[in-house]
Amino acid sequence: MYTQAMDLAGAPTLAPASTPEEAAFNARIAADRKVEPRDWMPEAYRKTLVRQISQHAHSEVVGMLPEGNWITRAPSLKRKAILMAKVQDEGGHGLYLYAAAETLGVSRDQMLEALHAGRAKYSSIFNYPTLTWADMGAIGWLVDGAAIMNQIPLCRCSYGPYARAMIRICKEESFHQRQGFDIMLALSRGTTAQKAMAQDALNRWWWPVVQMFGPPDKDSVHSGQSAAWGIKRISNDDLRQKFIDATVPQAELLGLTIPDPQLKWNAERGHYDIGPIDWDEFWRVVGGEGPCNRERLATRVEAHEAGAWVREAALAHARKQGARARKRAA
Ligand code: FAQ
Numbered sequence: 001m002y003t004q005a006m007d008l009a010g011a012p013t014l015a016p017a018s019t020p021e022e023a024a025f026n027a028r029i030a031a032d033r034k035v036e037p038r039d040w041m042p043e044a045y046r047k048t049l050v051r052q053i054s055q056h057a058h059s060e061v062v063g064m065l066p067e068g069n070w071i072t073r074a075p076s077l078k079r080k081a082i083l084m085a086k087v088q089d090e091g092g093h094g095l096y097l098y099a100a101a102e103t104l105g106v107s108r109d110q111m112l113e114a115l116h117a118g119r120a121k122y123s124s125i126f127n128y129p130t131l132t133w134a135d136m137g138a139i140g141w142l143v144d145g146a147a148i149m150n151q152i153p154l155c156r157c158s159y160g161p162y163a164r165a166m167i168r169i170c171k172e173e174s175f176h177q178r179q180g181f182d183i184m185l186a187l188s189r190g191t192t193a194q195k196a197m198a199q200d201a202l203n204r205w206w207w208p209v210v211q212m213f214g215p216p217d218k219d220s221v222h223s224g225q226s227a228a229w230g231i232k233r234i235s236n237d238d239l240r241q242k243f244i245d246a247t248v249p250q251a252e253l254l255g256l257t258i259p260d261p262q263l264k265w266n267a268e269r270g271h272y273d274i275g276p277i278d279w280d281e282f283w284r285v286v287g288g289e290g291p292c293n294r295e296r297l298a299t300r301v302e303a304h305e306a307g308a309w310v311r312e313a314a315l316a317h318a319r320k321q322g323a324r325a326r327k328r329a330a
Contacts, residue, residue, distance in 0.1 A: 012228040029230050034160035037103040045229055048222065049159050050104050052231065054111045057097035058122035062115075062296050064090045066130040067139060075133060082179050083136060089172045096169065100161040116301045124282060125212045127290030134187055134194075134201035140180015142202075142209045142247070148173045149243045150213060158230030181250065188254045195255070202251065203259045210274070211282040213240040219279075244272050 014030075017023035021040040028035060035041055064087050071087065074080035098108045114120035125143055130136070151173065154166040187198040214220055214236040226232040234242075244263075251258050262275035284290065 012224050014228050029158055029228075032158075032230065034163065035158050036160045044225070046104050048226060048229070048231065049162065050101055050106050052222075052226075053097055053101040053104075053162055054106070054114070055121045055123075057094045057101060057111065058115045058120055059126065060090045060094035060097060062122045062126045062300055063143075064094075065296055065299055066126060066128070066292075067136060069130055070133065070136050073133065074136075079136075079183070086140070086176050086179060089176065093169045093172070096165040097162075100159075100165045103161045112304065116297070116304060118288065118297060121286065123212060124285040124290065125208050127285050127293045127296060128204070128208050129292055131204075132197050132201060134183070134197040135205070137180050137183030137187060137198060138201035138205040140176050140178075141184050141250070142180070142205050143212070144173050144176040144180055145247060146209050146212050146243050148177060149239050149246070153233035153239075154231075156230075156233055181254075184254050184256070188256060198254070199256050202256050206259050207278065207281075208285075210240060210244070210277055211279075211285075213237075213243065215279065215282070216277075241271050244274060248272055 014026050017026050022042065025035070025039070025041055025045075028039070035045075067083060067087050067090075071080060071083055074083050098111060101111060102108060111120065115122065125146075130139070148170055151166050151170050155163055155170060157163045157166065184198050184201075187194040189195075217223060217235045217237045220236050223232055223235055227235070248258060248263065260275045262273065264273050265271075266273045285293070288294075
């Protein structure tokens, strides 16, 4: 369901080149060949990728926090082991993505400094609280479901290191989505109280997840240029629609109700119609005024500071190994 046709119909074309390097770059994009770190690229292309990849990496590492809170409270050993593995995967995704961004000439320290100073963005979705165990199900089912929908097309992004990182990430996200659905299935087939807990989680997560795909196309400042560069293959609104169309039957299978009285199949369009999205809320959360923005950033900064000794020890170990290797080679 997440591997649908991946190209954006009628993607905008690039402006004519003014130098031979730019002409070679444009030809590479037109031929759908990957751009690699040592290839010439326009400065704006590099900046756009640094912005998007670093925001994506920050989303993964901040995204570890709402679930990390539940590792000690998972209802069984099996669920605890699965949740720990999932949160570790997210840390790994952050690492692949920071490494991909570093190939564009920005250091991980610079990216983290921007995050910790509140200058860099991360996904709006991680500024909502996780109140019950059912939220672990809703995050896996819906947040990872939305993440895969958005990320499958990025496996074909024009920048090689980002595209390759996304292939592995999508495989892992697919496991994350299934484990979330499995939690929701167990709860919705459980006691009346468990089913109510699953419904409550769906009620709270649905609209923030729908917003996760970004502003409507008409307000998406970066989409046109990113599509022309082969970074974005499907628009924010089209991905949102694909996610909704795929998720409604899953909610039906769970016996849960999507909290949108205007949700209705439109036979003419071949898609579900939905009620209005609260874009004011989205921009408030993106602007730092969501329910947990301050708490998430403070926890992230604290974790970074508390982990300083690990980074120092790893560097000291690498220096020692390097010295030994040089001595052996001498
Ligand atoms: N939250 O012009 P556009 C995950 C900003 S990973 C915050 O449409 P663009 C895994 C946008 O940055 C989730 N800000 O921008 C996981 C821009 O601001 P800027 C993250 C948002 O880049 C699961 C402005 O609005 N995924 O969940 C958001 O063309 C479970 C205008 O927007 C990615 O990052 C938002 N939701 O399209 C982990 C995927 N949406 O930068 C743990 C890669 C938009 O000018 C647990 N990124 N903005 O200051 C993308 O595909 C794109 O960057 C979009 C936005 C689609 C997010």
